[in-house]
Amino acid sequence: MALTLMKGSEAIAEAAIRAGARFFFGYPITPQTEIPEYMSARMPEVGGCFLQAESEVAAINMVYGAAGTGARVITSSSSPGVSLKQEGISYCAGAQLPCVILNVMRGGPGLGNIQASQADYFQGVKGGGNGDYHLLTYAPSSVQEAIDIMMFAFEKAEKYRMPVLFLADGIIAQMMEPVEMPEMVEYKVDPEKKPWACTGWKPGDDPAKRGVINSIYIDTKRGVINSIYIDTESLSIHNEHLQAIYKEAKANEQIWENYKTEDAEFIITAFGTVARIAKTAIDELREQGVKVGLFRPISVWPFPYDAMRETICRDQVKGVLDVEVNEGQMLEDVKLGLEGAKPVRFFGHLGSQFPTTDEIKSEILAMKEGK
Amino acid sequence: MKKVYVLIGNYGSGKSELALNFAFKAAERGERTELLDLDMVNTYFRVTERGNMTRMKEIRLVSPNFANSGIETLSLPAEVASAFAMDWETVIFDVGGDSTGSTALGRYHQDFVELEPGSLEVLNVVNIRRPLSGTVEKIIHLQEEMEIHSRLKLTGMINNTNLAEMTGPDELRDGYEMIKEVSQRTGVPVKFTSGKAALLEQFLAEGHDPKYIGQPLPIDIYMKRDWNSWINSLGEKRPQQLEYL
Numbered sequence: 001m002a003l004t005l006m007k008g009s010e011a012i013a014e015a016a017i018r019a020g021a022r023f024f025f026g027y028p029i030t031p032q033t034e035i036p037e038y039m040s041a042r043m044p045e046v047g048g049c050f051l052q053a054e055s056e057v058a059a060i061n062m063v064y065g066a067a068g069t070g071a072r073v074i075t076s077s078s079s080p081g082v083s084l085k086q087e088g089i090s091y092c093a094g095a096q097l098p099c100v101i102l103n104v105m106r107g108g109p110g111l112g113n114i115q116a117s118q119a120d121y122f123q124g125v126k127g128g129g130n131g132d133y134h135l136l137t138y139a140p141s142s143v144q145e146a147i148d149i150m151m152f153a154f155e156k157a158e159k160y161r162m163p164v165l166f167l168a169d170g171i172i173a174q175m176m177e178p179v180e181m182p183e184m185v186e187y188k189v190d191p192e193k194k195p196w197a198c199t200g201w202k203p204g205d206d207p208a209k210r211g212v213i214n215s216i217y218i219d220t221k222r223g224v225i226n227s228i229y230i231d232t233e234s235l236s237i238h239n240e241h242l243q244a245i246y247k248e249a250k251a252n253e254q255i256w257e258n259y260k261t262e263d264a265e266f267i268i269t270a271f272g273t274v275a276r277i278a279k280t281a282i283d284e285l286r287e288q289g290v291k292v293g294l295f296r297p298i299s300v301w302p303f304p305y306d307a308m309r310e311t312i313c314r315d316q317v318k319g320v321l322d323v324e325v326n327e328g329q330m331l332e333d334v335k336l337g338l339e340g341a342k343p344v345r346f347f348g349h350l351g352s353q354f355p356t357t358d359e360i361k362s363e364i365l366a367m368k369e370g371k
Numbered sequence: 372m373k374k375v376y377v378l379i380g381n382y383g384s385g386k387s388e389l390a391l392n393f394a395f396k397a398a399e400r401g402e403r404t405e406l407l408d409l410d411m412v413n414t415y416f417r418v419t420e421r422g423n424m425t426r427m428k429e430i431r432l433v434s435p436n437f438a439n440s441g442i443e444t445l446s447l448p449a450e451v452a453s454a455f456a457m458d459w460e461t462v463i464f465d466v467g468g469d470s471t472g473s474t475a476l477g478r479y480h481q482d483f484v485e486l487e488p489g490s491l492e493v494l495n496v497v498n499i500r501r502p503l504s505g506t507v508e509k510i511i512h513l514q515e516e517m518e519i520h521s522r523l524k525l526t527g528m529i530n531n532t533n534l535a536e537m538t539g540p541d542e543l544r545d546g547y548e549m550i551k552e553v554s555q556r557t558g559v560p561v562k563f564t565s566g567k568a569a570l571l572e573q574f575l576a577e578g579h580d581p582k583y584i585g586q587p588l589p590i591d592i593y594m595k596r597d598w599n600s601w602i603n604s605l606g607e608k609r610p611q612q613l614e615y616l
Contacts, residue, residue, distance in 0.1 A: 003500065003534055003537065004500050004501065004502050004505065005383065005498065005500040005501055005533070005534050005535060006501075006502060007382075007383060010502065014502070171598065174416075175596065175598050176383055176535060177535065177598075178500070178534040178535060178537045273598070273601070276598070276601035276602055277597075277601055279601070279602040280600060280601050280602055283602070354597070356597075357600075
């Protein structure tokens with residue numbers, strides 16, 4: 001296994017290219033500027049296109065356009081920049097355009113700070129833009145996992161014709177870790193297999209071969225991509241179709257990790273890098289004889305409710321500690337999934353300060369003592 | 372004679388770590404030492420973070436204006452002039468990554484030119500496990516770019532090949548082989564080989580050509596990050612759900 005030492009930003013960018021991305025549109029913002037920086041040098045080497053847009057709003061609309069050609073396209077930003085992209089993201093979801101969006105989360109609201117944070121969970125999984133839509137949303141907890149997820153992100157996006165969102169806290173992009181980089185995937189746009197791919201149409205072409213865009217249920221000719229359905233009936237049909245897709249994604253795309261949960265009396269729930277701090281705390285607590293485990297959603301939409309219930313709703317589990325770097329956002333999904341079956345305690349910081357293993361340990365010890 | 376070390380290199384090659392090691396070793400020898408943080412590229416990882424450590428060892432630290440205050444202007448402070456004007460025994464410049472980072476040195480071109488001959492060491496810190504210095508060609512390309520941007524000629528290379536906490540015996544050995552070839556092709560000598568003491572000893576015992584090892588430099592790790600102690604997903608089985616890939 002050949003390992004290289006890579007910064008998260010570089011690794012994510014390289015993985016996107018190896019997964020077939022040939023278009024990157026973005027605008028610099030800390031703590032993810034290394035992603036566009038890397039792309040600016042790397043894209044020309046693989047015959048791709050790097051373009052620094054005039055704003056995040058422009059970048060996401062360029063994504064919309066490039067995705068409409070069947071190409072694999074990606075954009076990245078950090079929290080305030082992702083806020084700016086929300087309109088475009090909603091349009092991509094509405095027009096069913098597959099693409100990948102990276103949010104390297106920093107402190108908020110507003111400009112917040114440039115340090116790592118997890119405060120965009122709601123924005124990511126509850127819909128930051130308008131309308132009834134979802135994004136396949138993944139929260140990697142290491143640089144290697146970010147690479148692994150990137151390698152299937154485009155396939156998932158294309159399978160469901162949904163944008164994929166990476167909800168990565170700033171640490172993932174800034175940390176440097178030894179990683180194994182997979183081989184380059186050969187991706188060629190095949191309009192036959194990508195029914196949303198605009199191939200151009202000129203007078204004299206057989207209208208019957210123009211194909212269909214948004215979905216088979218609406219006879220929109222290939223070459224027209226939109227998210228507007230002006231009469232109530234067609235919008236209703238469109239939205240029902242979207243919901244059917246989301247239902248399928250919910251059924252098939254939940255991924256998670258259980259860490260030392262088998263005999264655990266206390267379960268920590270956490271996502272992203274916080275989960276790794278939790279794992280370290282768990283190992284140290286187990287040395288003291290405290291049986292603790294971790295349930296970590298990797299897909300935060302769809303949220304693995306059933307798997308979480310299966311892990312936590314067991315007789316020996318006395319309580320749950322949810323740890324995040326926000327005011328308790330995933331906490332709502334944890335509580336929703338558990339339906340009051342187990343007591344849930346929360347620990348978090350609000351100023352981009354990451355919890356320490358000692359803090360997590362003392363929370364668990366307090367729970368154990370019934371405090 | 373004043374000794375001036377300028378550490379340049381690929382982003383993430385370990386310049387700051389080596390800069391601290393150079394500074395601490397000089398201070399331990401009782402030398403009047405100044406360490407200059409000239410990193411204009413990355414606001415997250417800089418030796419200035421270890422300011423308390425340098426003060427304890429009576430090393431003068433010069434940092435970019437407002438460094439680590441969250442509102443970095445990335446402007447060079449006037450105190451950089453002290454590196455040339457004052458009577459130090461050892462001066463260490465920790466420069467930002469790649470050719471972009473090296474650009475900051477151009478401002479002091481005349482000062483460097485006026486240094487006593489033989490007092491300046493411009494060292495390229497090489498970690499071949501970093502993707503942009505992973506081949507002989509890439510190292511040479513980066514080296515040429517950095518020389519142009521810094522307006523300085525390299526006087527040597529440092530083999531600092533590592534995989535952070537996962538560094539094993541292969542790293543220095545593979546680094547040695549590649550850097551040897553770079554040295555043969557460019558004529559730039561290998562001045563140091565650095566690593567944690569145990570690994571370095573193991574490497575030295577293998578009996579490689581000392582010409583391409585230079586001075587062995589056992590280092591301590593000061594720039595260690597919190598996440599170095601967190602469990603790395605690579606050390607464990609990847610989540611089963613991801614294995615269908």
